[in-house]
Amino acid sequence: MKLYGYWRSSCSWRVRAALALKGADYTNVPVHLVKDGGQHRRDEYRAKNPMQQVPFFEFDSPQSLPWGLQLHGLAQSVAIIEYLDELLPAPSLLGSSPVERARVRWLTEMINSGIQPLQNLFVMQELNRVAPEADSKAWSAAFIARGLDALEATVRGEDCAFLAGTKPSMADVCLVPQLYNARRFNLDVSAYPRLSAVEAACLELEAFQVSHPDQQPEAEG
Ligand SMILES: N[C@@H](CCC(=O)N[C@@H](CS)C(=O)NCC(=O)O)C(=O)O
Missing domain, CATH: 1.20.1050.10 (Glutathione S-transferase Yfyf (Class Pi); Chain A, domain 2)
Structure with missing residues (x-):
């Protein structure tokens, strides 16, 4: 699993903290939001997340969805954290009821x-x-x-x-x-x-x- 993020981005920190609470291993891929006019605005990154925002969480291998989509990863920190919480249920980050x-x-x-x-x-x-x-x-x-x-x-x-x-x-x-x-x-x-x-x-x-x-x-x- 790879996490594309920026060290000072609050949304990247959310996902880093969730991954750490779950004890999950991942590779950090820095995306500088200021350098070069913002690396999140480059075509290569926009292809992953057209919102041009970090974080982006990339799966080890694409996941198939019922309508045929091959999904390479997820954007939106809350969606990522909820996904991680289902994948790695302990400790729960959402609660039991x-x-x-x-x-x-x-x-x-x-x-x-x-x-x-x-x-x-x-x-x-x-x-x-x-x-x-x-x-x-x-x-x-x-x-x-x-x-x-x-x-x-x-x-x-x-x-x-x-x-x-x-x-x-x-x-x-x-x-x-x-x-x-x-x-x-x-x-x-x-x-x-x-x-x-x-x-x-x-x-x-x-x-x-x-x-x-x-x-x-x-x-x-
Ligand atoms: N709702 C998104 C927001 C992501 C977001 O706003 N990321 C900021 C950094 S915390 C960003 O990439 N900003 C780039 C910009 O404003 O150009 C999430 O939770 O992932």
Whole structure:
């Protein structure tokens, strides 16, 4: 299995953390989002993921789908993590009951669709193009803060080490990279005591440590 990703990409970190929690071996293939105008924009990478985003998870051999498609891999970090969770069920990253899984997906989507897209490089570049006077970093930071405020309010007062229970889930795998990004956007994450406590619990685990951007061989200073 190969993971095409960028060391500092939050969505790549999600999948690295999930793979580490599962104890799965894979080959890391760095795709630089800035160098050469963005290696994710090259034809070779676009053929894998036309969205021109990392991560992309490549199977060892193509998988056949009932309608005849030979699938070489998967894009979209949440789809990848859910696939890994079915392939390697222990430890579960979704939970054991329908309502538990729905709660994990709810919290995951607050980050995945409610926050992360608005801090994306191409979104900020487009904002800079249409409104050169705008402060795109501050613009994105406002959406991150709005989303994290909502997430903190959603889980406030719950007495468990992780976002959804006593074990790390897909929601935690999304939260930790999102808080890392919030700091890159100069947000004070101490405003989110429950999220910060969950982050601290996650970062005590080896899976989150080895998947951390700074620990990637291609990390830049
Ligand atoms: N929903 C996608 C989002 C992927 C995504 O936004 N990736 C970012 C890095 S975290 C990216 O490749 N951005 C490239 C760009 O904005 O040009 C996922 O979860 O995989």
